[in-house]
Amino acid sequence: MGKYIVGRLLRWIPSIFILLLLIYALVFFGAGDPIKLIFLRAPGDVAYDEARIEAIRESAGLNRPFPVQFGDYISHIIRGDFGNSLVSGRSVNEMLSAAVPVTLQIGLTAVFFLALIGILLGVIAALNQNKLIDNLIVGFALFIWGIPVFVSGPLIIVFMVMVIGADIPYGWSGLFSPKVIVPLLVLGLNPMALIIRQARAAVLEVMSEDYVRTARAKGLPSQIVVFRHMLRPVLIPVFSQLGLIVINTLNNSILIEKVFGLPGLGRLTESAIKDSDYPVILAIVLIFSIVVMLSNLLVDIMYPLLDPRAEYKRKGGEE
Amino acid sequence: MDASERQYSLTKDAFNRLVANKLAIIGLVVIVLLILVAVFGPLLTPYDFLSQDLTERNAPPSAKHWFGTDDLGRDILSRVIYGARTAVIVAFSVTILSFLIGIILGSIAGYMGGKVDSFITWLIDITMSVPSLLIVIVINVSLKPTLVNWMDAQFMATHNEFWRNTIIVDFGIVFGSLALIKWPKAARLIRGQILSIRNKNYVIAAKAIGVPTPKILTSYVIPNAIGPIIVLFSATLGEAMVLESSFSFLGVGVRPPMPSWGNMISDGLRVWQVYPHILAAPAIVLGIVTIAFSFLGDGLNDALNPRQWK
Numbered sequence: 001m002g003k004y005i006v007g008r009l010l011r012w013i014p015s016i017f018i019l020l021l022l023i024y025a026l027v028f029f030g031a032g033d034p035i036k037l038i039f040l041r042a043p044g045d046v047a048y049d050e051a052r053i054e055a056i057r058e059s060a061g062l063n064r065p066f067p068v069q070f071g072d073y074i075s076h077i078i079r080g081d082f083g084n085s086l087v088s089g090r091s092v093n094e095m096l097s098a099a100v101p102v103t104l105q106i107g108l109t110a111v112f113f114l115a116l117i118g119i120l121l122g123v124i125a126a127l128n129q130n131k132l133i134d135n136l137i138v139g140f141a142l143f144i145w146g147i148p149v150f151v152s153g154p155l156i157i158v159f160m161v162m163v164i165g166a167d168i169p170y171g172w173s174g175l176f177s178p179k180v181i182v183p184l185l186v187l188g189l190n191p192m193a194l195i196i197r198q199a200r201a202a203v204l205e206v207m208s209e210d211y212v213r214t215a216r217a218k219g220l221p222s223q224i225v226v227f228r229h230m231l232r233p234v235l236i237p238v239f240s241q242l243g244l245i246v247i248n249t250l251n252n253s254i255l256i257e258k259v260f261g262l263p264g265l266g267r268l269t270e271s272a273i274k275d276s277d278y279p280v281i282l283a284i285v286l287i288f289s290i291v292v293m294l295s296n297l298l299v300d301i302m303y304p305l306l307d308p309r310a311e312y313k314r315k316g317g318e319e
Numbered sequence: 320m321d322a323s324e325r326q327y328s329l330t331k332d333a334f335n336r337l338v339a340n341k342l343a344i345i346g347l348v349v350i351v352l353l354i355l356v357a358v359f360g361p362l363l364t365p366y367d368f369l370s371q372d373l374t375e376r377n378a379p380p381s382a383k384h385w386f387g388t389d390d391l392g393r394d395i396l397s398r399v400i401y402g403a404r405t406a407v408i409v410a411f412s413v414t415i416l417s418f419l420i421g422i423i424l425g426s427i428a429g430y431m432g433g434k435v436d437s438f439i440t441w442l443i444d445i446t447m448s449v450p451s452l453l454i455v456i457v458i459n460v461s462l463k464p465t466l467v468n469w470m471d472a473q474f475m476a477t478h479n480e481f482w483r484n485t486i487i488v489d490f491g492i493v494f495g496s497l498a499l500i501k502w503p504k505a506a507r508l509i510r511g512q513i514l515s516i517r518n519k520n521y522v523i524a525a526k527a528i529g530v531p532t533p534k535i536l537t538s539y540v541i542p543n544a545i546g547p548i549i550v551l552f553s554a555t556l557g558e559a560m561v562l563e564s565s566f567s568f569l570g571v572g573v574r575p576p577m578p579s580w581g582n583m584i585s586d587g588l589r590v591w592q593v594y595p596h597i598l599a600a601p602a603i604v605l606g607i608v609t610i611a612f613s614f615l616g617d618g619l620n621d622a623l624n625p626r627q628w629k
Contacts, residue, residue, distance in 0.1 A: 143613070148561045148565060151609070157591075158591060254452060276460055276464075281457055285457065288450035292450060296448060
């Protein structure tokens with residue numbers, strides 16, 4: 001297993017390198033001069049003083065050729081230094097260490113609850129196949145699957161404030177403040193549809209298996225059948241969606257943190273985009289890729305534990 | 320012949336299943352309406368989407384302005400209709416472009432096999448596992464201003480009116496970057512279909528009795544492969560539409576004054592406590608359209624992939 005993980009990591013490193021190279025090249029050749037970008041915002045007319053710009057560029061090492069600068073950037077990243085923001089001049093590491101915990105806490109909590117509720121709803125739907133409750137749950141899943149978070153978020157806020165008269169859920173005061181409930185709901189709803197459908201399909205498939213029929217035939221109460229015989233085969237397909245759910249949640253956090261005034265990664269991304277703050281954007285791309293890669297790796301490691309047949313197949317056994 | 324034994328063709332059969340699904344039909348009707356609105360947009364709008372009436376800023380919905388007006392006194396209904404144009408144009412271009420890439424790469428991988436196949440599969444895997452939204456944002460943020468500046472310079476130099484059309488650049492970069500992250504699903508599907516159908520007994524048998532290749536393609540391969548492709552096509556249309564409005568919502572997609580539902584929602588968020596109608600119209604319309612795609616996609620999936628039947 002250890003060898004397998006190392007192999008996966010080794011295969012991942014070149015692709016992340018290519019990704020960083022592409023983005024660095026885009027920024028380097030596409031976005032224009034970073035010094036000019038900085039001083040266009042700064043007071044004074046430095047941006048139009050070619051001689052001074054050239055001097056600053058010289059001292060910052062920005063007039064070196066592309067491969068040298070990229071190599072320099074990579075060696076800094078390997079040492080864990082993401083450089084400084086073009087806008088505020090603060091170190092990107094500092095900005096990240098303030099933002100990452102917020103998104104991490106909200107994202108993980110949302111994924112946990114959406115998985116729990118989603119599996120529950122999926123199992124209920126499957127056990128009542130083609131009855132009213134099944135149709136309602138499936139309809140609900142279709143409904144929430146489509147809606148983008150930047151539509152559902154604002155609509156829920158407007159509803160809460162205008163109809164119920166609640167306070168506006170804005171800002172961040174820790175995971176246990178009631179303000180996070182709405183953002184959690186909005187972040188969780190969209191991928192929950194995926195879980196409901198996966199769980200429902202999995203239960204329907206398992207129900208026709210021989211061992212479940214046997215368990216029923218020998219008179220086991222249906223709760224025990226569900227928990228002992230169905231839970232594991234149902235968890236597998238749900239679990240395999242983890243990578244997709246993580247990407248989804250990260251993307252959605254970019255879109256809704258602004259709406260709810262959360263000072264997380266999404267907010268940081270959004271303001272970095274607005275200011276063309278490339279060191280920040282590059283660091284976030286790297287972090288997002290690492291998170292996605294790690295969650296895919298986790299799925300691959302856990303999969304054989306949940307489903308021993310997969311391990312057997314990987315070792316070259318016949319099905 | 321007895322009615323119950325009547326034979327239906329593959330398409331007729333799928334069509335019957337689709338019509339029986341009420342939600343799917345509702346979705347289809349909404350989407351057809353959307354496309355009609357987009358095509359005939361200029362004939363339907365009560366006002367020009369850019370014309371400002373500063374005496375009637377932020378007016379609530381009324382008989383004169385059905386959806387009210389925004390902070391510049393522009394008619395929101397007209398802007399929503401033009402937003403539908405943006406959404407439909409982007410959705411179809413992105414979907415067609417990504418399917419073109421997907422069909423080319425997917426069929427190369429499926430037919431050639433070997434090293435080419437593993438390279439393309441690797442490319443698909445990478446593209447699917449990078450944070451796609453961010454990549455598209457970086458492409459848009461870094462390339463767009465540079466290209467627009469370049470076009471401005473061209474205009475100053477030549478005074479050719481063509482260089483004033485920076486909207487083309489806007490749309491071009493949005494299409495291109497979105498297609499760049501949307502093609503892997505199509506490629507993977509096409510590759511899988513080719514691999515699975517090529518070795519099916521009926522294809523091998525047809526080859527063996529000497530059926531010409533074009534006939535094999537049209538009578539055996541395409542009818543069997545087309546179902547999942549249509550399902551993916553419809554899903555991609557919906558996703559591309561949502562992505563376009565996401566980017567415009569973040570301010571990197573289609574830029575104002577060109578209306579997009581995304582930038583209208585973003586504008587509405589600033590003033591919703593005072594003028595909720597500015598937020599409500601584009602948000603509700605985008606919500607309805609995405610739900611319609613979700614309903615239609617599910618119906619198509621049930622109708623065209625009978626093997627998934629439970």
